[in-house]
Amino acid sequence: MNNMMGIIKLDSPISKMKELCESRPVASLPIAGRYRLIDFALSNMVNAGISSVGILLSDKARSIFDHLRSGKDWDLARHREGMYYMPSESSDGRAPIGNLSGLYNNLDFIEHSPADYVLLSNADTVFNIDYNPVLEYHQSTGADITLVYYKTKTERDGLASVLKVAESGLVKDVAKQPKAEAGACVGMGVYIMAKEVFINLVKTAFERGGTDFMLDGIIRRADEYTIYAYEHKGYVARVNSVGAYFTASMDVRKPEIWEELFMGENVIYTQRKDAVPVQYKATAVVKDSLIANGCEIRGTVENSILFRGVKVAEGAVIKNSIVMQHVTLGEGATIENAICDKNVVISDGKVLKGAENYPLIVSKNAKI
Numbered sequence: 001m002n003n004m005m006g007i008i009k010l011d012s013p014i015s016k017m018k019e020l021c022e023s024r025p026v027a028s029l030p031i032a033g034r035y036r037l038i039d040f041a042l043s044n045m046v047n048a049g050i051s052s053v054g055i056l057l058s059d060k061a062r063s064i065f066d067h068l069r070s071g072k073d074w075d076l077a078r079h080r081e082g083m084y085y086m087p088s089e090s091s092d093g094r095a096p097i098g099n100l101s102g103l104y105n106n107l108d109f110i111e112h113s114p115a116d117y118v119l120l121s122n123a124d125t126v127f128n129i130d131y132n133p134v135l136e137y138h139q140s141t142g143a144d145i146t147l148v149y150y151k152t153k154t155e156r157d158g159l160a161s162v163l164k165v166a167e168s169g170l171v172k173d174v175a176k177q178p179k180a181e182a183g184a185c186v187g188m189g190v191y192i193m194a195k196e197v198f199i200n201l202v203k204t205a206f207e208r209g210g211t212d213f214m215l216d217g218i219i220r221r222a223d224e225y226t227i228y229a230y231e232h233k234g235y236v237a238r239v240n241s242v243g244a245y246f247t248a249s250m251d252v253r254k255p256e257i258w259e260e261l262f263m264g265e266n267v268i269y270t271q272r273k274d275a276v277p278v279q280y281k282a283t284a285v286v287k288d289s290l291i292a293n294g295c296e297i298r299g300t301v302e303n304s305i306l307f308r309g310v311k312v313a314e315g316a317v318i319k320n321s322i323v324m325q326h327v328t329l330g331e332g333a334t335i336e337n338a339i340c341d342k343n344v345v346i347s348d349g350k351v352l353k354g355a356e357n358y359p360l361i362v363s364k365n366a367k368i
Contacts, residue, residue, distance in 0.1 A: 005115035027123035048131035098211030122189030148190035161187035
């Protein structure tokens, strides 16, 4: 895999993510108690031996800088190659429309890379994959472009790239649809192609007015390429709405999904932070929950995920909720079916409840 470079594109905040992405891209959303969504895309590349990774920035990317820093925690802080930040602003300094502009403006970085292949990945998907078989598949088929996809087990809402794939793996059609039916072949936003193909695709699509890599670069020019698809049969969750984020977060509590994502040979790396172990006091009651280091539990936590530094006072109750870093619940406070962003303070006795399929969102730094 040393002959491959990686590019991770951070698309702009999604309107369906509401308050969760007002000040951060989807890629930096916290998940699974201690990780960020971008950790999956970046770790998958590092585990495959890719030593040169470009991060194509979007607007509001400060949280990405805070999390990735020099790339040291992914062994990408190097004198040669390593991790690079790729600015996406247009020449007038404004945020670009779509992702083609950013790729086009950074083609010099790609052209000067010694790599033969480019692996492009979104950063809004939870999955753990070995890219070595994908590259071998790409080479054996003689494809111009290889897409990685998965088959949905249930109907999935949200814009999706739906593929029609022949038994041979040849892609017969690609379409963007508002939702994916059960059993559909859905693109994961992962592409492998020769560097020359990638450069030609980006140049041609952008210089003819295109804005989106998938739509303008691949779908509208599909007849010009031989496209194959590689099926990933493991767990996949694309986070493109509040509901999808809530579902994916709750999924990782399941032992079989946690084991697949985090306990296999391919490690998912994240920023290291030293913290004391969880303190479970005498009055604590915890059931079927994921609790990160640094938490102090005196109340009840059920079917929930707590990130680092959460404090739950005696008599407080958390059910079916996601509670991010450094949230404090006062005595007798209750949250249920909710997503609490960072640094929230919920005072004594307050009760916050969302619907089972429509969680309540408490914005960052809120005091209630």
